[in-house]
Amino acid sequence: MTGRYMQAITPDLEAFQVDALMRLDGDTLAHIFEFLRPFRALVALSTTCKWIREACKPTMFRKCSLIGHVYPYFDLDWKSRILPAAVRAHVITLSIACIFRRLGDDWMLTESNAYGRVYQPLINELALMPKLRNIMLYAQEDDGIPWEALKAILAIPQVRSLSFKGLFDRRDSLPWNIRQLPLSPVAPLHRLSYRTKPYGASPSRTEVDFFVRYLQEARSQDSLEVFEMAGHCAPPELLNGACWSHLRVLSLHGWQFDVQSTSTTPCDMPLVSVLGCMAALRELSLKMAHLRGTIQRYVWPPGLDTSLPWPDLESFVLSHPRAGDQICAHLPSSLRHLSLLCWPRHYIYRDRRRRETMDEYGWGSPVLTSSELLSLLSSCRTSALEQLDIEFRADYAERALLRLLGSKFPVLTVLTIHRYSDEGPDDVPVSAIGDALSALRHLRVLRIGVDTTDYSRMYDYDSEDSMAALEIPASIFARTLAPEVEMVCFLRRYSRRARFFPFRIIREDHALPNAVYEPRVSKICGISIYDEDEPPLAMSAAIEYD
Incomplete structure (x- = not known):
């Protein structure tokens, strides 16, 4: 698609084409520019003439980033580091991933006015961005985002959204330089x-x-x-x-x-x-x-x-929902997404090596049985639910639970199941699970993790043998689930992150439905194929693993 647009957007764009664009209203132009932006064609379009470049700027520079080792300092030429004036006027969202100086770490920055000498240039530059509303600050060090930098960001009057990723300052007290200053947003x-x-x-x-x-x-x-x-x-x-x-x-x-x-x-x-x-x-x-x-x-x-x-x-x-909780009976009819999963997932706790780390944190992992989950969901009155995530330990009520989903949530489109049992991997009732879920006539995606006593199966991933082995249960699901189902995904673990491997359901005339592995899919119905990150191995487990 990019190549097709690039052929039309060349430096020798005819004058009548520019004139046609000039006759469009601002909303239409913005829609066109926004459409071209993901394909990186907007940069090429902006080189065609001065008028188009000016028209593209609000879209091109709406989101900008400052990345690198930036040390705010009184003799630093901030104008060479911060965005140029032509860009600043259009920035709405600014991401900052830098290493900021901590006052007191440098013997030259111990005087009482050190904060102003170091951070005031940064405050002044950001204040010159009139449309700036969102700042995203990323920690680049293990010591976290220093309080001095946070104080500077909070001083920007036009900002309405602050996002931090990483850790904050690990010091247990505020630096003496800013201890007397209010550490709160000015707006x-x-x-x-x-x-x-x-x-x-x-x-x-x-x-x-x-x-x-x-x-x-x-x-x-x-x-x-x-x-x-x-x-x-x-x-x-x-x-x-x-x-x-x-x-x-x-x-x-x-x-x-x-x-x-x-x-x-x-x-x-x-x-x-x-x-x-x-x-x-x-x-x-x-x-x-x-x-x-x-x-x-x-x-x-x-x-x-x-x-x-x-x-x-x-x-x-x-x-970790509690058995007997009445919240499901009172959830409103407006609900579209319900998730009742463990955090971290229970399959992590069942892995002895990861459990040692969770033990160090003091974490447990209670998980409901299918009969307890059946009791919770049977009282739901959320018939418009579109996405459901559940985690349970299989017992006698498993099939009743899965059948209930079809009657309680008739328009469900995405279902995620984490199922645990002490049975062997060859004893998982795939066909029975598919039959029990067949009443979900609007289901498009089934994501399922079947954790058994054989952990080696859980750690298989995208080798030809493991994918071939998964095609068998995927094909069984294809033949037992409703014909509207488009994708079946199986959970597999590797490194510190589990992943759902997607199989597309193929239906052809005069042939049984089949399943084919889709290796290049990264999102399904807007949901990532990756599950939650897993905790690092404890030292003893890591040595044993090596």
């Missing part, structure tokens, strides 16, 4: 996202204090629309007692944190009550590890007399 944020590593260092005291203080500000509660945070920095209890009138997306993930040191809310309070003042919520994700030796927490305990505080919820993700 209200609409989005705050902190995507830290799911497996790694525990949080610093300063890191937790920063987010606790931010969540307690009335301005944050009035403006925040998207809040994605590591669980150890913002346990649900910190959100209790305030009205989050505009919050649409709430995502807490990773480590759990001892809430008693940061909140007066009882830690056994039902989550539906803790998160009760969020009437505008559309997406709720509570993807947290389970602390070994504790009981899973109820979202909606039996006997609780209240109403659902999220009437327009569209996506609900809950890790």
Whole structure:
């Protein structure tokens, strides 16, 4: 496709073609430019004439990046490092992946005005981007993003969205140079996202204090629309007692944190009550590890007399659901995505080598049986559900559970199943599973992980022999599932990440349906073929593995 457009977009573009573009309104032009952008044809188009180049700039420079080793310093020529003036005027989203200087690490930066001398040039340059709304900051060091850099970013008045990926500063106290300065945004944020590593260092005291203080500000509660945070920095209890009138997306993930040191809310309070003042919520994700030796927490305990505080919820993700929880019985009809998986996945815990790492973290992995999951889902009234993710240990009620899906969720299009049993790999009832799911007449994609006692099968991946072996169960699914199914994917593990290997269902006249491996597919229905990252091997397990 790129070549076809490149033939039409040449430096000798005729004048009447430019004139035709000039007669188009701005919205139409923007749509054309946006269409060309993914094919890298927009750059070629921009070289044809000055008018077209100026017209392309808002689309070309809407997203920009600063990548490399940038050390803010008072004698550094920032104009040679920051974007040129012609680009700055169009930047809306700016990604920064640099190594920032920590005050006090250098004997020349110990004076009281060091912060201003080092970071004020950066603040001044970013303030010259009038359309800048989104900043994405990536940690380039194990020590994390320094508090000095965070303070500089928070000082940009036009920014409304901040995203951080990596770790924050590991120092347990603020640098003395900025200790007296307010460490909070100068303007209200609409989005705050902190995507830290799911497996790694525990949080610093300063890191937790920063987010606790931010969540307690009335301005944050009035403006925040998207809040994605590591669980150890913002346990649900910190959100209790305030009205989050505009919050649409709430995502807490990773480590759990001892809430008693940061909140007066009882830690056994039902989550539906803790998160009760969020009437505008559309997406709720509570993807947290389970602390070994504790009981899973109820979202909606039996006997609780209240109403659902999220009437327009569209996506609900809950890790390690508890048997007997009544939340499924109260989910609204607006729900389109329901995920009841373990985090980390239970197949990681069943692997002795990875379990040693989870033991070091103090994590357990309770998983529901198919009969317990049947009890949860049988009370659902979400008939418009389109995507369902479930994880269970097979028992006598497995077939009843799978048959229930067809009656409860008639328009389901994507189904992910993580199934565990103590049977051998050759005893997995593939045909029975397919028959039980055949009532799902709108199903397009089935993703399935069948974890058995034979772990060597789980570690096979994209060799010709392993793919040939998977074609057999894929073909069985092709013949037993509904004719609308287009893809069947099988989970296989390698390195530190599991992957779903896709098989396309082939249906031809006068022939039985068959399945063919599709090696070049990276997403299916917008969902990545990769599952969650796995924790690193513990030292003893790594030595044994080597």
